[in-house]
Amino acid sequence: MKTGWKRSTPVIIPDNQTLSNMLHSFLLDRGITGVEPIGGGLSNSNIKLSLTNGEDVVLRIYNGGGIKGHIEKRILERVQNHLPVPEVLYHDFSLSRVEYPFLLLNWVEGFQLSELFKEGDTDKLSVAGHEVGRWLAEMHSIQFSGPGFFDEELNVQEFLTIGADSFRSVLEDIISEGYVEENIGSEMVEEIRRFADEQGYLLNRIGEQRSLVHSDFNPLKILVKTGGEEVEVTGILDWEFSFSHSPLHDIGNMLRYEDVENSPFLRPFISSYLKHGGELPAEWLQQAKMMDVIALCDMVSKKGCEKTRLRDIQSLFRKTFREWERYAEVQENIR
Structure with a gap:
């Protein structure tokens, strides 16, 4: 089941300052206490962020850019009340703060x-x-x-x-x-x-x-x-x-x-x-x-x-x- 397959692109892990800049409008007075890459994906970068208020969220970075992030955001919003999917907490597709589009999702246990x-x-x-x-x-x-x-x-x-x-x-x-x-x-x-x-x-x-x-x-x-x-x-x-x-x-x-x-x-x-x-x-x-x-x-x-x-x-x-x-x-x- 894709055991041993290699990623097509490297995992992107922004440094702490970049993370703060990316998520400034979402974090407000909260800080980031933990940064942990999540395995499993072969294309995009998924990172678990732990916040000072005890909340965990997932930063999902689209390595290849394009409209994939737009599609995923719209789909998640469309099916939110029908299927067990993560909730979109924040997004930025403007590339104004960083060079790649990203979503911020709630952490799903399992x-x-x-x-x-x-x-x-x-x-x-x-x-x-x-x-x-x-x-x-x-x-x-x-x-x-x-x-x-x-x-x-x-x-x-x-x-x-x-x-x-x-x-x-x-x-x-x-x-x-x-x-x-x-x-x-x-x-x-x-x-x-x-x-x-x-x-x-x-x-x-x-x-x-x-x-x-x-x-x-x-x-x-x-x-x-x-x-x-x-x-x-x-x-x-x-x-x-x-x-x-x-x-x-x-x-x-x-x-x-x-x-x-x-x-x-x-x-x-x-x-x-x-x-x-x-x-x-x-x-x-x-x-x-x-x-x-x-x-x-x-x-x-x-x-x-x-x-x-x-x-x-x-x-x-x-x-x-x-x-x-x-x-x-x-x-x-x-x-």
């Missing part, structure tokens, strides 16, 4: 869901699957005007169609414009192309979908608390890549590493998703895995991907192709 997967407690994973499915159904009930990417006000700007032709086109753009072949080799690229040609027709059956998609929805981005046999989702984090499209993106992302035939998480996850209003087509698992192939290609499209990441993603491609017929059986039995 630990990453990925830790439960490492522990392997099947009962707790089953309960977690139910809870995550419930919240994902709520997320996908939030709709937009059409499928596409957001501008900084969450208006859908670039319309995205769903179907075999668009699937092949998007894959080909990622492969031809990036470093996919250099990173994973021509043999695997040809296998991906064959897969797209043979299975692309499945996406013609989805139709136009315009749900809120997190697009990085995985156990590293979900915080939970446990008590006895109970598992509570306390936070869904990192919304900067959100867009409007098919819920299958998030399904595929969440199940990326799962052994679909022996997972204590999968059945309660999908059953709860459907019970709480989520909708899935008949071939949902195969279609979700196809969506995830696009995400995997995108993750190896950059120059200089480290070996651990490449080995992991190559293994995931092989797993998808090898288990394709199993997915058909599983999606029939879990509805």
Whole structure:
């Protein structure tokens, strides 16, 4: 589960004077007593700040700039009363005090869901699957005007169609414009192309979908608390890549590493998703895995991907192709 992957950019940790300047309007008469980088993310910088009044907050710095901070802020505000997400306490996208945009969020108690997967407690994973499915159904009930990417006000700007032709086109753009072949080799690229040609027709059956998609929805981005046999989702984090499209993106992302035939998480996850209003087509698992192939290609499209990441993603491609017929059986039995 991205174990050993290296960050694409260094963590930004401002010095105390810079922090005071950045947060002057928020801090007022409070001071900062602790500065602690938070691990887990691979792109942006997350820092836990402890304040003199005993409050903990999270400074989230967008290393690459752009409108990602705008999108995340708007999404968090939009879903605040619907989903367990951090609250935006302060922001500055002006670049007037520092050279990067940032948000300040409240501290959310909990630990990453990925830790439960490492522990392997099947009962707790089953309960977690139910809870995550419930919240994902709520997320996908939030709709937009059409499928596409957001501008900084969450208006859908670039319309995205769903179907075999668009699937092949998007894959080909990622492969031809990036470093996919250099990173994973021509043999695997040809296998991906064959897969797209043979299975692309499945996406013609989805139709136009315009749900809120997190697009990085995985156990590293979900915080939970446990008590006895109970598992509570306390936070869904990192919304900067959100867009409007098919819920299958998030399904595929969440199940990326799962052994679909022996997972204590999968059945309660999908059953709860459907019970709480989520909708899935008949071939949902195969279609979700196809969506995830696009995400995997995108993750190896950059120059200089480290070996651990490449080995992991190559293994995931092989797993998808090898288990394709199993997915058909599983999606029939879990509805």
